[in-house]
Amino acid sequence: xxxxxxxxxxxxxxxxxxxxxxxxxxxxxxxxxxxxxxxxxxxxxxxxxxxxxxxxxxxxxxxxxxxxxxxxxxxxxxxxxxxxxxxxxxxxxxxxxxxxxxxxxxxxxxxxxxxxxxxxxxxxxxxxxxxxxxxxxxxxxxxxxxxxxxxxxxxxxxxxxxx
Numbered sequence: 001x002x003x004x005x006x007x008x009x010x011x012x013x014x015x016x017x018x019x020x021x022x023x024x025x026x027x028x029x030x031x032x033x034x035x036x037x038x039x040x041x042x043x044x045x046x047x048x049x050x051x052x053x054x055x056x057x058x059x060x061x062x063x064x065x066x067x068x069x070x071x072x073x074x075x076x077x078x079x080x081x082x083x084x085x086x087x088x089x090x091x092x093x094x095x096x097x098x099x100x101x102x103x104x105x106x107x108x109x110x111x112x113x114x115x116x117x118x119x120x121x122x123x124x125x126x127x128x129x130x131x132x133x134x135x136x137x138x139x140x141x142x143x144x145x146x147x148x149x150x151x152x153x154x155x156x157x158x159x160x161x162x163x
Contacts, residue, residue, distance in 0.1 A: 040074045040094055041066045043103045047076035047092035050105030055082065060090050072096050073106070080110060087116030 044063050051060050061079030068074055073095045080088040093107040112118050136146040 034068050034070045034073075036066075036068050037072050037074060037096070039101060040072065040096060040103060043094055044076060046103045046105065047094050048078065050092040050094065050108050051078070051090050054108055054110070055090060064089060069093065072098065077113075082110070085110065085116070087113050089113045
């Protein structure tokens with residue numbers, strides 16, 4: 001039992017009182033595009049320093065651009081000089097509090113840029129296996145030699161080692 005006044009005891013066999021639904025209002029729609037923060041846009045060195053834990057200085061190339069994510073939140077992107085990652089971009093997302101001049105690194109990483117070599121989309125095994133491979137797997141599962149025709153009505157003897 002609680003000491004809340006609105007709590008009611010539930011007797012055995014009775015259903016609990018219906019819970020009141022909380023009304024959640026969606027935030028108002030944004031009426032304007034986010035403003036470019038000049039202090040954050042100029043903080044290239046701070047963004048580059050944020051990548052120090054991920055990449056050696058020689059693996060981070062030239063500054064490519066600044067993307068405005070939101071008010072007081074921008075992402076700096078740099079060329080990747082990491083072997084095997086041509087066309088990829090290092091990024092550092094930085095922010096600052098209102099009326100503050102202190103720049104904070106929020107997130108860093110490596111992302112594929114245009115023209116970057118990336119893995120092809122994943123295709124489930126059942127969709128990419130050929131009919132020949134399916135037949136070979138059926139033969140192995142049945143104990144037959146793949147590719148060898150079994151006599152009509154019989155399967156090849158198991159474990160004869162021929163084939």
